[in-house]
Amino acid sequence: MTPDSAATAATTKPDPPAKAATTTKTTATASPATEATAERITPPASAAGRAGQLFTWGRGSDGQLGQAKVLHPGPNCALPHPVPSLRNVVHVAVGGGQQGCTAAVTSAGELFTFGNNFKGRLGHGEGPAVREPRRVLALAGEHVLMAACGPDHAAVLVQGGRIFLWGANRAGQLGRGHCDTNDATSPVAVALPAAATQVDCEDQYSAAVLADGRIFAWGSNSHGRLGIVSKAASQASPAEVPLGGARLAACVSLGSLYAGAVSTEGEVLMWGYGGHGNLGLGSRASFSQPQKVNLGEAALQVACTRGQEGCKGGLNPKEGGAEGPHTVVVATPLQPREQGWGLRQALG
Numbered sequence: 001m002t003p004d005s006a007a008t009a010a011t012t013k014p015d016p017p018a019k020a021a022t023t024t025k026t027t028a029t030a031s032p033a034t035e036a037t038a039e040r041i042t043p044p045a046s047a048a049g050r051a052g053q054l055f056t057w058g059r060g061s062d063g064q065l066g067q068a069k070v071l072h073p074g075p076n077c078a079l080p081h082p083v084p085s086l087r088n089v090v091h092v093a094v095g096g097g098q099q100g101c102t103a104a105v106t107s108a109g110e111l112f113t114f115g116n117n118f119k120g121r122l123g124h125g126e127g128p129a130v131r132e133p134r135r136v137l138a139l140a141g142e143h144v145l146m147a148a149c150g151p152d153h154a155a156v157l158v159q160g161g162r163i164f165l166w167g168a169n170r171a172g173q174l175g176r177g178h179c180d181t182n183d184a185t186s187p188v189a190v191a192l193p194a195a196a197t198q199v200d201c202e203d204q205y206s207a208a209v210l211a212d213g214r215i216f217a218w219g220s221n222s223h224g225r226l227g228i229v230s231k232a233a234s235q236a237s238p239a240e241v242p243l244g245g246a247r248l249a250a251c252v253s254l255g256s257l258y259a260g261a262v263s264t265e266g267e268v269l270m271w272g273y274g275g276h277g278n279l280g281l282g283s284r285a286s287f288s289q290p291q292k293v294n295l296g297e298a299a300l301q302v303a304c305t306r307g308q309e310g311c312k313g314g315l316n317p318k319e320g321g322a323e324g325p326h327t328v329v330v331a332t333p334l335q336p337r338e339q340g341w342g343l344r345q346a347l348g
Contacts, residue, residue, distance in 0.1 A: 051107040054086040062099040063131030064115030085133050086112060095121060095149030096307045103154060104133065109143030111136045111156055119152040119168035120185030138187050139164065150201040151309075156187070161195020163208055164188060171204040172236030173219030179236050192216060192238055202254040203309040208238070213248025215241040215261060224288025225259050225272035231288065243269060243290055255304025255325055261290065266298030268329055276324030278305065297331035 056065040061075040066083040083104075091105040101115030101122060112133040113122040120126050123136040143159035153167025153174060164187035165174040172179045175190035190208075193216075198209040205219030205226060216238035217226040224231075227241040243249060243263065252261045258272030258279065269290035270279040277284055280293040305325030 051088040051090050054083045054089045054092060054104055055080040056083055056102065057081060059100070062101075062116040062129040064094075064100045064102050066102060066104075066114045066131075066133050068131065083133060091146045093147045093149045093154075095151060095154060097151045099129070101149060101154075103147040103149050103156075105144050105147055105156075109145070109159065111139050111144045111147060113154070119183045121149065121152055121154045121167040123154060123166055123185070123187055125185045126183070136187070146199065148199050148201045148206075150206075151203055151307075153201060153204075153206070155199045155201050155206055157196055157199045157208075161197070161211060162189045163192065163196050163199045165190055165201070165206060168204075171220035171234045173201065173204050173206050175206060175218040175236070175238050177237045179234060190218075190238060198251055200252055200254045202306055203256045205254065207241070207252050207254055207259065209249050209252050209261075213250075213264060215243065215249045215252055217241050217259075221288075223257055223273035223286055225254075225257060227259060227271040227288070227290050229289070241271075241290060244292070251301060253302050253304045254306075255327075256306050256309040257325055258286075258304055260302040260304050260327060262299045262302050262329075266300070266331075268293040268295050268299045268302055270302075270327070273325070276326070278325040278327050280327060295329065295331060299329050299331045301330040303328050 056067065057077045057080045059076050060071060065077055066086065067081060070081045071077050086104050088107045089104045090107050093103045095101040097116060097118055099116035101113060103111060103113045105111055112135050114130045114133050116129050117127055122130055123138060124130060124134060139156065144156045145159060146157045148155045153165060155163055155165040157163055166185055166187045167183060169176065169180045169184050174184055176188065192208060192210065194210045194212050196208040197211050200207050205217065207215060207217040209215055217228060218235045218238045220234050221232060226235055226239065228235060228239040229242065230239065247267065248264045250262050250264045253259065258270065258274065260268060260270045262268055270281065270293055271287050271290045274281065274286045275284050279287065279291065281291055304327055308325055
């Protein structure tokens with residue numbers, strides 16, 4: 001069964017937005033092929049030094065809740081319940097589909113995954129769903145900082161700035177230089193020109209923010225969502241996303257149909273499918289390269305809608321269309337601010 005992706009969000013001079021991870025200098029290998037002066041990557045500021053108990057709730061039919069003690073009504077859990085074995089979690093991610101999965105990173109740098117194992121995205125090889133947290137032993141020699149999950153593949157950022165990916169590679173979303181109909185269930189590092197500070201993945205594509213402020217993307221280029229110069233249907237190796245001028249990226253967000261980024265100066269850049277006004281550019285046009293949004297405030301974070309790759313007619317919307325993506329941004333002052341980037345607002 002092929003699942004659909006689901007969600008996994010001033011007048012005074014503002015402080016620049018924090019990068020996806022903080023860094024201190026050290027020497028490391030930035031990619032499998034080259035040595036470079038990289039950065040010592042630490043967890044995102046929101047999690048650094050703050051480990052906590054993991055709670056889950058909702059649908060649990062494939063073990064994605066990580067616990068089966070409290071299920072009401074089964075196989076679901078309608079109230080938050082702790083996952084007993086995960087008390088020191090610093091980062092968590094969920095992968096979508098009709099049956100989801102969960103990835104949790106501990107303060108010790110261990111990665112635990114559980115839930116639906118579509119295309120081997122749990123990192124344990126091929127096999128059935130995993131109903132309790134299981135450590136990804138293939139990464140036992142790495143200190144994991146953060147994880148990202150798509151509907152059929154997954155990724156992690158490890159200490160030293162390398163990124164490992166595994167799962168489906170039909171569109172080149174693993175960044176290995178080729179597309180393959182066979183699943184690659186063992187984590188392999190992707191070759192990047194510098195250390196990374198963030199990784200994200202969604203439906204058949206992936207992206208990374210590098211310590212030098214560049215964004216690289218790879219995988220399916222449907223709707224121009226990679227943001228790269230190439231108009232090819234897919235890109236099997238990481239390619240740079242041109243941000244324009246001397247812009248440096250602080251963070252990136254991948255939606256199922258489009259993507260966005262925030263620069264270190266607080267600018268919002270959007271690209272890909274725009275049929276519901278979700279790019280924030282005043283129209284329903286799509287753009288294959290980053291476009292600056294006139295926000296009027298310094299942005300700190302952008303989140304793009306996930307899990308709508310099917311979109312059931314929303315790809316060619318009519319006025320008042322019922323389905324399609326929207327975008328949210330956090331800007332100074334530090335309050336969530338949904339700009340209303342949707343079909344009705346775009347049309348007026």
